[in-house]
Structure formats: structure tokens, C-alpha cells
Amino acid sequence: MRTMRAAVLRDFSLGIQLEDLPIPEPKPNQVLVRILASGICHTDLHAIHGSWDKKPILPLIPGHEGVGIIEALGSKVTGFSLDQKVLIPWVGRTCRTCSFCSSGNENYCDRQFNTGYVIPGTHAEYTTADFRYILPLPKDIDPVQVAPLACAGLTAFETVKKLRSNDNKTLLIMGVGGVGHLAIQYAKEFFTRIIAIDPSAIRIAQAKLLGAETYSPEEWLSLNPKPLVDAAAVFAADPIAVTGAMNALRNGGTLALVALGKNK
Template identity: 40%
Template sequence: MTSSMFAQELDQPAPIAQAPLTWRETNRAAPAAGQLEIHVVACGVCRSNLHMIEGDWVDGGVPAISPIIPGHEVTGYVSALGEGVTGFAVGDPVGVQPLWSSCETCEFCVSGRENLCHDRKITGEHVNGGYAEYMIATAAHTYHVPANLDLVDSAPLFCPGITAFAAVDKLTIGAGDTVAIFGLGGVGHMAVQFAALTGARVVAVGRTPEHLEVARELGAAETVDSRDPEALARIADTADAVITFAPADAVTAQAFDALKWGGTLVNGVALTLDGFPFNKAQTIHASVIGTRAQMREVLELAAAGKIRTVVDSFDMNTAGDVLTALAAGSLRSRAVLANPGVTTA
């Protein structure tokens, strides 16, 4: 095994316009006990990558190391096994989601809620991630990818997929219910599909024509341009549940306007509440990533053809350009960085 690889490294957070990522040769670590190495095929590009790269989370200790390799929705082939790893073999197609590790002993880990572990580590934020040729993963948080799934197309299942599934899973909805989804990017386009699978009527709300078109393709019964006050007024007080993936107070206000009295809001992003009306008896659920059990359900649904990702693929060495496009809002759905020609470990 060679001791080097190419990766996108961040030395110091800075605006993406200043090109803070560098595609360069760097150290290729060997897997320790309980770990495995992945020959990376693809890594999805998440807005949270942009937040970290631009320094929005420095006060919270992210990035935790320098230099760091971003990227937390990763697919590839197992290329090496650390001591004690079982259940995987070199050449297995696998994936990794944002939850890189958890302590396995706290009240959350032992009750199947490891996404709430206080000692969790996030892929590409606390440890090196998938904007690289190779990545080290924790075996306990690595997933077998079904053989019938394309690894480039599957990368977004490991962040938008699990995040959207966990949000919808917090709702008790079905035929006769209406669910409005606000924010139709990478996560939102998956949430439309999971909500539609329940039998509920899905209303997709966004401000980008391309995002609205994708939502219609994926099963939304109605799409609403969030820039159109009249269209928003027509869905006021009509939704049994709303899900928000756009971290803007204006969007939160739109979501509450659409929500019926007694309805439920699930937020997958930060929100600010101003004068929350107790007399409407509405419920708020926050949702963060998802559990290992939920991740496996997402992969099963994808393998069965019940959900799909909408992706545009770019070479791994173009990460800076892709993140610039993400910041400008010019991506149709989910961008994925790929290492050309990777077909085996």
C-alpha cells in the first residue's frame, strides 16, 4: 500500500471565493483497530461542507483538525481492514454517513439513538472525510451498499437520504394527510419521496424553478414558488405537517403559516422562534442526521427502487468550483465529486 494519496485539504477556513481548498498529495493513513480504509468512488457535496470551509462553525470547534479533508457522504470499496474488523472484506462496496463514530456506551448509543451521542465524531469535520482518493472509516459506522446500486448515485443517500428519512420518520402521516416540505435542495428532494411513500399528499415549496421541477418529477402533488405571496397564501393553514430544510427565519415563518392548528413541524436545520402561539397546539420536532437502523432502511428502499437520488457528477479535483456553484444556488439538486475510473478496491 502506498503511503500517499491526493485529497482536497483545507488549511484555514476562508470564503470559497478565496479558493481555500487545495488538491494535493498528502498522507494516506492506515486503518487502526476497528477501522477500515475505503477507496473512495464518490462524495456528495453538502452545504454544511461550505459552512465549515468558510469558517461559519469555527466558534464551535469545527474544523477540529488542520489541515482537514471535508466530505461526509461517501461511497467506495473497502481497500484495507484494521485489526479486529469483521463483516467486511476487501472489495466490498460500502458507504459512510456524517456520523463517523459514537462512544457505543452512553444512554443514547445503547438505546439505538447514537446520532445523539455527546461524544460523536462527524465525518469531514472532526476527522478527515471523503474529498479524497482514500478515507479511513469506523467499521461500526460503515454500511454495505447493495450490489444493484451505483456508487456515484448512492453517495447522497448517506446524508440527504438519511437526514430526510429521519425527519419524515418523526411524523405519523398517511393517506388523507398533507405534508409541505420547505427547502428543496439535496435533502428536500429526498424528503419529497419519503413523504410520498407514506401515501400523504406532498406540497413542495422552494424558490428555484429547477428544484420545483425535480420535486414534481419525484412525486410532489403540488409545487409552490416561495417568492410568490399569492401562492403561499393559497396553502395557508392547509398542511397537517411541515418539514423545513432551509435555515432562514423567513422560511420558518412560511412553514408555520402553512401548518394547521394542531399540526407538527419537523426542522432539519436551525430555526428561530418569535412569539410561538401556544393556543394553536402545534408541535415542533428537531431532527439530526439519523440512526444506523434508519440508514439501513434507506439503503433497502433505494435497492428496491422506491427512492432515487438526482445528482450531477464532477471530478474530485473540481471541488472548489462545485462549492462555488452551490453557494450561488445554481445546482439542480445534489452535486457529487467522483474519482474517475475507480471500479475496485
């Protein structure tokens, strides 16, 4: 029997442990993927600590930002081949029958199974994944660079996509962390002016290199008058950031709330 190393969560009080487990066999709609890189998302920490009301099903292998190579194909898999590089995201499986699934919005499905939270994730040498929810990747792409796009990248892109319109030219981004800095890069394709606010000098410097107009919270508060923006996205888990974004919007502007604040 072939075995693999995996990060396994069996008890919230003990955290994850490295274990030797059998390499899983793919079901008819699944592929077996040898993992090359697996990003760590803050959701992984919530899973490991059991900090959300809806806790993960234990035992669990966390991880939902996976890049790997297909090593085996289930009998019903189409469109993928052996040795193909793929991306494994948060949405691992859905009902495929509700109005959300029928309209291409599977991420809103009430009966979704999330990778690394409900079904085995990517913090392992191998995992299986439903071929209908993985994404093909170019063969020469760097797995370490692309792994975060499976969650942070998709979240940032979906946010910018929802905020873009012919009327929206200026975008305010509150919080330039793992998701916010990706949002800046996507937003450059759709907005003529991007304003980024973050208390971290390192993050502000990065945002400036990416082409954003940058401010610390103190600098932003001191502006008089402050510019009004067409759209705002809050990637900071702070109620103050939400208030600041709302106050910066022009009449009829659009606000996207992405981060989850504590007890809010």
C-alpha cells in the same frame, strides 16, 4: 510508501489545497476504503470557511458523503469483507455508552466524531472509517448517485420518519433543494398528499415530476383559503419559511425544522 491525493484544509484563509499524503493504515476497528465518489454538502463549505462557532480541527480532509471499496480490514472488523462497496456518513464515531448511543440515536451523542469535520473525511483517494458506522451497499449501485444519501438522504429520511403517523396524511415541504427533493421521494411512502413550496422554478418543476403538489411562495400566499396540513418540514434557511409552515399547520400538527438560518 504508497501515497494518495487529498483535498486538505490547513488554514481557513487559504481554503483547501490538493496534497500528496501517505495512505492511512486502518486501526483495529477500521477499514481502509478506496473512494469512488464523494458528495459535496453545504456543511463542507462551513468547514472550509470556519463559519461555525465550533470550528473543525485542522489540518483536515473534508467530506462526509463517501462511497468506496474496502481494500483493507482492521483486526477487529466483523461483518465486512475486502472489495465490498460501502457508504461513509457524517457520524464517524460516538461514545457508544450514553443513552442516545444505547437507544440507536448515535446522531444525538454529545461526544461524536464527525467525518470530515473532526476526523479525516472522504475528499481523498483513500480514507479509513470505523466499521460500526459505515453501511454496506449493493455491488452494482452507482457511487455518484448514492453518495448524497450519506448525509442529505439520511437527513431527509429521518425527518419524514419522525413526521409520519396514522394521523398525518398531508405533508408540507418548505424548500426543495438537496434535502427537500429527497424528502418528497421518501414521503410518498407515508403521506397521501405532499405540498412543496420553493421560489426556484427549476426546483418546483423537479418537485412536480417527483409527484408533489407545487407552489411558488407567491402562489401559496395568494391561496384563499389555504389548505391546513398535518405535518410540515422546513428545509429552507429562512425565517419566513418557518412562519409560513407554522401558519399552515392544523391544530395539533407537527413541525420539523431542518435548516439552519443565518444568525437565527
